[in-house]
Amino acid sequence: xxxxxxxxxxxxxxxxxxxxxxxxxxxxxxxxxxxxxxxxxxxxxxxxxxxxxxxxxxxxxxxxxxxxxxxxxxxxxxxxxxxxxxxxxxxxxxxxxxxxxxxxxxxxxxxxxxxxxxxxxxxxxxxxxxxxxxxxxxxxxxxxxxxxxxxxxxxxxxxxxxxxxxxxxxxxxxxxxxxxxxxxxxxxxxxxxxxxxxxxxxxxxxxxxxxxxxxxxxxxxxxxxxxxxxxxxxxxxxxxxxxxxxxxxxxxxxx
Amino acid sequence: xxxxxxxxxxxxxxxxxxxxxxxxxxxxxxxxxxxxxxxxxxxxxxxxxxxxxxxxxxxxxxxxxxxxxxxxxxxxxxxxxxxxxxxxxxxxxxxxxxxxxxxxxxxxxxxxxxxxxxxxxxxxxxxxxxxxxxxxxxxxxxxxxxxxxxxxxxxxxxxxxxxxxxxxxxxxxxxxxxxxxxxxxxxxxxxxxxxxxxxxxxxxxxxxxxxxxxxxxxxxxxxxxxxxxxxxxxxxxxxxxxxxxxxxxxxxxxxxxxxxxxxxxxxxxxxxxxxxxxxxxxxxxxxxxxxxxxxxxxxxxxxxxxxxxxxxxxxxxxxxxxxxxxxxxxxxxxxxxxxxxxxxxxxxxxxxxxxxxxxxxxxxxxxxxxxxxxxxxxxxxxxxxxxxxxxxxxxxxxxxxxxxxxxxxxxxxxxxxxxxxxxxxxxxxxxxxxxxxxxxxxxxxxxxxxxxxxxxxxxxxxxxxxxxxxxxxxxxxxxxxxxxxxxxxxxxxxxxxxxxxxxxxxxxxxxx
Numbered sequence: 133x134x135x136x137x138x139x140x141x142x143x144x145x146x147x148x149x150x151x152x153x154x155x156x157x158x159x160x161x162x163x164x165x166x167x168x169x170x171x172x173x174x175x176x177x178x179x180x181x182x183x184x185x186x187x188x189x190x191x192x193x194x195x196x197x198x199x200x201x202x203x204x205x206x207x208x209x210x211x212x213x214x215x216x217x218x219x220x221x222x223x224x225x226x227x228x229x230x231x232x233x234x235x236x237x238x239x240x241x242x243x244x245x246x247x248x249x250x251x252x253x254x255x256x257x258x259x260x261x262x263x264x265x266x267x268x269x270x271x272x273x274x275x276x277x278x279x280x281x282x283x284x285x286x287x288x289x290x291x292x293x294x295x296x297x298x299x300x301x302x303x304x305x306x307x308x309x310x311x312x313x314x315x316x317x318x319x320x321x322x323x324x325x326x327x328x329x330x331x332x333x334x335x336x337x338x339x340x341x342x343x344x345x346x347x348x349x350x351x352x353x354x355x356x357x358x359x360x361x362x363x364x365x366x367x368x369x370x371x372x373x374x375x376x377x378x379x380x381x382x383x384x385x386x387x
Numbered sequence: 388x389x390x391x392x393x394x395x396x397x398x399x400x401x402x403x404x405x406x407x408x409x410x411x412x413x414x415x416x417x418x419x420x421x422x423x424x425x426x427x428x429x430x431x432x433x434x435x436x437x438x439x440x441x442x443x444x445x446x447x448x449x450x451x452x453x454x455x456x457x458x459x460x461x462x463x464x465x466x467x468x469x470x471x472x473x474x475x476x477x478x479x480x481x482x483x484x485x486x487x488x489x490x491x492x493x494x495x496x497x498x499x500x501x502x503x504x505x506x507x508x509x510x511x512x513x514x515x516x517x518x519x520x521x522x523x524x525x526x527x528x529x530x531x532x533x534x535x536x537x538x539x540x541x542x543x544x545x546x547x548x549x550x551x552x553x554x555x556x557x558x559x560x561x562x563x564x565x566x567x568x569x570x571x572x573x574x575x576x577x578x579x580x581x582x583x584x585x586x587x588x589x590x591x592x593x594x595x596x597x598x599x600x601x602x603x604x605x606x607x608x609x610x611x612x613x614x615x616x617x618x619x620x621x622x623x624x625x626x627x628x629x630x631x632x633x634x635x636x637x638x639x640x641x642x643x644x645x646x647x648x649x650x651x652x653x654x655x656x657x658x659x660x661x662x663x664x665x666x667x668x669x670x671x672x673x674x675x676x677x678x679x680x681x682x683x684x685x686x687x688x689x690x691x692x693x694x695x696x697x698x699x700x701x702x703x704x705x706x707x708x709x710x711x712x713x714x715x716x717x718x719x720x721x722x723x724x725x726x727x728x729x730x731x732x733x734x735x736x737x738x739x740x741x742x743x744x745x746x747x748x749x750x751x752x753x754x755x756x757x758x759x760x761x762x763x764x765x766x767x768x769x770x771x772x773x774x775x776x777x778x779x780x781x782x783x784x785x786x787x788x789x790x791x792x793x794x795x796x797x798x799x800x801x802x803x804x805x806x807x808x809x810x811x812x813x814x815x816x817x818x819x820x821x822x823x824x825x826x827x828x829x830x831x832x833x834x835x836x837x838x839x840x841x842x843x844x845x846x847x848x849x850x851x852x853x854x855x856x857x858x859x860x861x862x863x864x865x866x867x868x869x870x871x872x873x874x875x876x877x878x879x880x881x882x883x884x885x886x887x888x889x890x891x892x893x894x895x896x897x898x899x
Contacts, residue, residue, distance in 0.1 A: 187512065189508070189511055189512065209514070209516075210514040210515070210516055211514070212514070213511070213512060213513065213514030214513070214514040218512035218513070220505075220508060220509075220512070222503075222504070222505030222508070223505060223509070224503070224505035224506050224507075224508055224509025224510075224512070225506075225509070226506060226509065226510075226523075226524060227503075227506070227528070228524075228527045228528060228603060237513050237523075238513045238514060241513065241514055241515060241519060242514075284513065
């Protein structure tokens with residue numbers, strides 16, 4: 133294997149159980165550099181748990197995750213997390229810090245000061261005006277907050293972006309716009325991205341590759357086109373059926 | 388009103404001591420509560436155990452908690468050596484800090500438990516270490532709640548610190564206890580106003596800091612913090628600024644009028660001889676003796692019978708001179724204290740009846756009383772019926788009263804006048820014996836031990852020749868009549884004298 137073909141991320145037989153409940157049940161997977169992967173499944177399918185084994189918010193019961201060669205469990209936790217952008221549903225902006233301080237927190241922890249020009253640049257990436265920098269989080273709308281959340285995740289120039297239901301709490305218009313924006317950033321910045329979602333339409337429209345999880349296992353690993361064409365098995369198809377049905381009804385309405 | 392102003396203005400020293408004690412106790416409470424809260428956030432068990440402990444402490448009455456530190460520290464001397472103070476600042480500090488623990492701990496634990504889990508996940512997600520999360524996220528977000536707990540603790544502590552007087556720590560409780568003892572309500576009021584005022588000021592300033600934290604207004608909380616520091620700094624300066632503090636002679640007094648007056652009498656003499664003095668008023672009986680033995684108090688007046696029974700644990704009875712000699716030898720050997728001499732009067736327990744009843748029923752001695760006792764009610768102060776002296780007298784004369792009632796010392800005399808009690812266990816140097824026209828019944832069997840007032844000097848003070856020379860004229864200078872008059876001048880309802888004034892008149896009458 134040449135270096136360019138080496139995967140950014142490898143999961144080797146990952147399992148995680150909480151007492152008698154098995155959240156992730158032996159997942160092995162490789163994700164190449166630059167890919168945008170969507171991890172889809174019903175609630176409780178184990179997709180979030182699997183995602184969090186990457187930045188070790190969850191420690192797997194067995195198996196290991198390799199990130200660019202090194203074994204994730206052996207990397208110092210702070211530096212591992214600073215190399216990985218993380219965006220999640222409840223956003224988690226620090227309410228006592230301004231937008232600029234929130235964005236700059238990762239580099240600050242690493243002992244760097246983020247120039248105000250860089251903050252403007254990050255705000256611009258997520259399509260927020262630079263005046264926002266001085267505001268406090270409680271003065272922002274939900275969509276603006278999650279944009280700041282994305283900017284914060286990108287501040288340390290990560291190679292890997294993990295997103296755990298990032299648009300779940302947003303209204304549909306904001307959700308759509310921010311999804312598009314993230315997809316564009318993924319390309320612009322050359323990121324490797326994993327998006328966890330329960331919304332198959334979102335997965336199909338944004339991702340290069342869709343993984344379907346059920347009961348802790350990956351039951352389908354397909355290109356979006358293949359899923360739309362009916363591949364991937366029963367569980368994957370039951371998820372694809374929802375947007376397909378919606379699309380058909382809309383088509384009927386427009387006749 | 389004028390008297391109240393004068394009383395308030397005279398409280399500067401007590402106020403400074405009160406501020407320092409409260410501030411130190413709250414600071415210690417914070418220093419213990421915050422790390423404990425951090426630990427509790429890691430472990431449910433620690434959270435439950437520490438909160439349960441703090442709540443348990445809270446159920447102990449503050450007065451008892453303060454008193455309990457005396458035996459605790461006494462037993463700790465085995466570890467830390469004889470130099471460990473068992474009275475005064477240290478036990479007061481420890482008891483009050485324990486008391487301050489609960490509100491701070493509870494608020495800190497609650498604040499941490501209620502932090503938005505999304506914010507904690509974000510802190511971990513951006514790569515904060517445990518320490519960074521604590522300082523950059525948890526501390527600033529919990530600060531307003533912790534501050535609210537500190538406010539509550541401050542108000543409680545400032546109130547409870549008035550009780551520190553009873554274990555020999557100067558505080559705003561001094562005027563309250565002195566005033567209660569002598570029914571000098573102006574003094575009580577002055578102490579209450581001062582401590583309530585202090586609590587209000589502290590609450591307001593800490594409230595400012597809390598609001599500053601809550602609204603993230605740096606100027607507000609910094610301002611509050613500076614104001615609090617200035618207040619504590621001023622108290623520190625007032626307390627320790629006047630350099631020659633170590634030379635001060637500390638004069639102890641137990642919590643009744645005679646003791647307050649005699650302490651002033653001693654203090655005025657020493658001041659006239661150029662000594663700087665300081666008073667520790669309202670000490671418990673056992674507390675006063677050990678405070679002098681440990682050198683926390685330099686000089687105080689005690690009574691032979693009290694030491695005989697309480698410290699020497701003697702139950703036998705000796706003639707006056709033999710008893711005195713044994714006592715002097717015992718103190719020299721066991722505590723190193725020096726008995727300077729007898730003041731010249733006795734403050735014994737005696738059974739008192741109104742003169743009229745004595746004449747009517749032909750009561751002259753306790754033997755006469757024993758015959759009619761079953762028809763009578765006897766009143767005593769709260770500890771009287773438990774004391775070995777009473778038990779000895781009761782058994783010696785076969786006394787069996789119809790009823791026994793407890794009164795506070797002040798109301799006991801009123802009860803005798805109003806007929807609620809027919810006989811009381813009185814103090815023989817009490818001014819009300821003459822004023823109320825009471826007769827002390829003779830004790831032909833000598834069952835009540837002797838209670839000569841004696842001057843006791845701490846070991847160091849006993850070696851201070853100038854001090855001894857200044858106090859020697861007091862020996863045998865005060866007869867019981869003079870003492871009763873002085874006691875009455877501060878105990879009477881109308882036209883009360885201050886302790887200082889009563890002491891000056893007593894000195895004049897005794898020709899000192």
